[in-house]
Amino acid sequence: MQVVVLENKRVIGSYFKMRLSYDGVLNALPGQFIMMKVNNSYDPLLSRPMSFHRIISPNPSLEKGGRGKFEILYQVVGKGTGIMSGLKEGDKIDILGPLGRGFLIPDWMDRAIIIAGGMGVAPMMALTEEISRHEVKKSKISISVFMGVKTKDDILCREDFERIGAEVYVSTEDGSLGKKGTCVDLLKELMTNTPLFSPPSEGGGCGGAIFACGPQGMLKAIAGIAMDKKILCQVSLDKRMACGTGACLGCVIKVKSQKYACVCKEGPVFDAGEINWEML
Amino acid sequence: MGDVISLSVNIAGINLKNPVMVASGTFGYGEEYVPYVDLNIISAIVVKGLSITPREGNPPPRIVETSAGMLNSIGLQNIGIDSFINEKLPFLKKYNTKVIANFFGDSIDEYCEVVKRVDSVDGIHGLEMNISCPNKQEGWLEFGTNPDLTFRVVSAVRKHTKLPLIVKLSPNVTDVTIIAKAAADAGADAISLINTLSGMAIDIKTRKPKLANIVGGLSGPSIKPVALRMVWQVAKSVKLPIIGIGGIMTYEDALEFMIAGASAVQVGTANFIDPNVSEKIIHGIESYCEQNGINDINKIVGSVII
Ligand SMILES: Cc1cc2nc3c(=O)[nH]c(=O)nc-3n(C[C@H](O)[C@H](O)[C@H](O)COP(=O)(O)OP(=O)(O)OC[C@H]3O[C@@H](n4cnc5c(N)ncnc54)[C@H](O)[C@@H]3O)c2cc1C
Ligand SMILES: Cc1cc2nc3c(=O)[nH]c(=O)nc-3n(C[C@H](O)[C@H](O)[C@H](O)COP(=O)(O)O)c2cc1C
Ligand code: FES
Numbered sequence: 001m002q003v004v005v006l007e008n009k010r011v012i013g014s015y016f017k018m019r020l021s022y023d024g025v026l027n028a029l030p031g032q033f034i035m036m037k038v039n040n041s042y043d044p045l046l047s048r049p050m051s052f053h054r055i056i057s058p059n060p061s062l063e064k065g066g067r068g069k070f071e072i073l074y075q076v077v078g079k080g081t082g083i084m085s086g087l088k089e090g091d092k093i094d095i096l097g098p099l100g101r102g103f104l105i106p107d108w109m110d111r112a113i114i115i116a117g118g119m120g121v122a123p124m125m126a127l128t129e130e131i132s133r134h135e136v137k138k139s140k141i142s143i144s145v146f147m148g149v150k151t152k153d154d155i156l157c158r159e160d161f162e163r164i165g166a167e168v169y170v171s172t173e174d175g176s177l178g179k180k181g182t183c184v185d186l187l188k189e190l191m192t193n194t195p196l197f198s199p200p201s202e203g204g205g206c207g208g209a210i211f212a213c214g215p216q217g218m219l220k221a222i223a224g225i226a227m228d229k230k231i232l233c234q235v236s237l238d239k240r241m242a243c244g245t246g247a248c249l250g251c252v253i254k255v256k257s258q259k260y261a262c263v264c265k266e267g268p269v270f271d272a273g274e275i276n277w278e279m280l
Numbered sequence: 281m282g283d284v285i286s287l288s289v290n291i292a293g294i295n296l297k298n299p300v301m302v303a304s305g306t307f308g309y310g311e312e313y314v315p316y317v318d319l320n321i322i323s324a325i326v327v328k329g330l331s332i333t334p335r336e337g338n339p340p341p342r343i344v345e346t347s348a349g350m351l352n353s354i355g356l357q358n359i360g361i362d363s364f365i366n367e368k369l370p371f372l373k374k375y376n377t378k379v380i381a382n383f384f385g386d387s388i389d390e391y392c393e394v395v396k397r398v399d400s401v402d403g404i405h406g407l408e409m410n411i412s413c414p415n416k417q418e419g420w421l422e423f424g425t426n427p428d429l430t431f432r433v434v435s436a437v438r439k440h441t442k443l444p445l446i447v448k449l450s451p452n453v454t455d456v457t458i459i460a461k462a463a464a465d466a467g468a469d470a471i472s473l474i475n476t477l478s479g480m481a482i483d484i485k486t487r488k489p490k491l492a493n494i495v496g497g498l499s500g501p502s503i504k505p506v507a508l509r510m511v512w513q514v515a516k517s518v519k520l521p522i523i524g525i526g527g528i529m530t531y532e533d534a535l536e537f538m539i540a541g542a543s544a545v546q547v548g549t550a551n552f553i554d555p556n557v558s559e560k561i562i563h564g565i566e567s568y569c570e571q572n573g574i575n576d577i578n579k580i581v582g583s584v585i586i
């Protein structure tokens with residue numbers, strides 16, 4: 001489908017945010033993504049995977065002539081994202097999506113721990129907004145966001161998360177803001193102070209769950225902690241993609257059944273327990 | 281003008297409503313693209329290469345983008361012929377599109393086993409034999425790089441099937457016409473070419489190959505001139521219908537292949553970028569015919585003026 005650029009601006013440094021609008025219905029879920037063809041040339045040839053950063057329903061409604069919108073948050077790291085940063089209001093781009101499996105919000109969850117390492121923050125805004133609209137036993141779900149970055153200038157969306165009512169904790173590798181270290185350290189700290197648990201599957205009751213997106217090493221460490229404490233943990237993975245639809249078999253990872261699974265179709269969000277972390 | 285333009289072509293007894301198929305490995309088993317494409321528009325779906333038993337494929341990373349192309353080392357991951365017949369084919373049969381089973385093996389016996397399995401299956405309209413595979417019984421030499429091996433494997437397969445048999449050639453040879461002739465002599469009904477070109481990419485920061493398998497197959501617009509040249513050469517040297525493959529992105533590309541001698545084409549990598557590309561190519565070919573007073577697409581085949 002074709003989407004139109006409404007706004008495309010630098011957030012800070014090499015980070016940009018783009019707002020797009022589309023005709024009709026998209027039905028995107030947090031954690032899903034699009035494949036974006038950044039220009040009409042053969043270089044770059046392939047489309048680039050980008051997560052939904054914010055999913056905005058039409059206002060006024062579709063029937064009254066409103067248009068759906070969404071935002072992507074991206075970092076310029078190479079040719080494709082470089083071209084994206086030059087797109088202007090009114091430019092039309094081809095996308096495919098929504099693609100893949102998004103985050104599942106368990107109905108028993110009264111506490112969400114959202115962990116974003118670096119650019120992994122992109123899909124977490126859509127997720128946080130969605131969780132903030134949910135209720136469990138007629139009360140709001142408490143949301144904590146752990147953001148891990150290299151240095152304080154890489155912190156994105158902090159105020160946006162806070163505005164939705166999430167508590168934000170920051171770690172920087174150089175110690176320039178918040179805790180010195182990574183968001184894995186933030187999680188460890190939390191676990192020693194206030195125990196987090198998911199309810200047993202038959203037992204019922206409420207509990208907490210972890211949602212994480214970021215570099216693979218960080219996800220592996222978080223998955224290890226979560227599985228050790230039997231906390232439900234969903235992770236969103238990043239793999240090079242060509243088709244985004246499960247057709248090319250290019251984006252595989254090893255899962256527990258020893259088989260290869262396509263990140264684009266069976267993911268990008270996986271249950272931490274599904275993944276064969278040793279083989280990643 | 282205003283005449284009905286006939287786009288239908290016949291490849292080895294397979295009646296196709298238009299000359300545009302989708303290439304093996306670039307369209308999954310068809311169902312992956314159902315949310316985006318009306319499968320009824322595509323004349324034939326060549327499914328992901330099948331083997332007698334499921335294959336796990338190569339370790340990742342398996343793909344890397346290159347200038348106007350991509351390298352892949354999927355390693356022929358597939359669900360195996362039985363799962364295809366039981367789980368995927370019933371779905372494909374619901375559509376008005378021909379199903380061509382692309383297949384391969386590690387040995388002549390394995391090729392034959394697959395064919396025996398599909399020969400009587402309803403809903404498979406043709407076979408495409410991928411001979412760009414190493415022969416584990418004879419020093420891992422690729423079948424498709426040696427005329428003798430090509431002849432032997434195609435002859436053996438031919439004995440087990442009455443289905444239209446398309447042999448898909450590898451471009452990684454010195455003279456592709458020799459291999460094409462060997463396949464024709466062995467009883468192939470049609471020739472498709474090209475499969476991917478062997479290639480490599482290195483990360484200069486780590487000095488490591490970008491693919492875990494070190495080498496992979498190049499596809500996309502960057503290979504089109506090579507593919508076109510080979511199609512032209514093969515069309516001149518064998519009497520069989522030819523299916524042109526390699527870097528087709530637009531209807532102009534497709535027409536170049538047909539003018540060079542291909543009776544039909546397959547669209548591969550382009551599906552990844554635009555799943556509806558086949559439909560656009562079909563419409564483009566139709567308009568071209570209309571504008572050039574061509575009432576039958578077959579008239580353009582091999583019409584290159586040298
Ligand atoms: C499901 C999914 C969702 C994504 N969502 C976002 C998002 O919301 N925001 C965002 O900024 N990025 C996101 N990415 C990553 C993004 O797709 C890549 O950064 C982008 O494709 C790079 O394109 P490029 O042409 O600019 O870089 P290239 O010129 O292709 O490469 C530049 C450098 O980036 C590395 N690189 C390229 N692609 C990837 C990749 N997929 N993962 C890791 N490293 C890569 C290369 O190795 C190279 O060093 C997502 C990836 C996936 C798989
Ligand atoms: C990801 C990928 C997987 C492929 N898998 C197969 C396969 O299983 N069997 C086969 O015969 N060819 C396979 N091919 C080759 C294509 O069918 C086609 O011959 C080649 O890509 C050239 O066409 P293109 O440039 O239009 O992609 C594959 C190609 C790609 C890119
Ligand atoms: S990107 Fe093609 S299968 Fe995932």
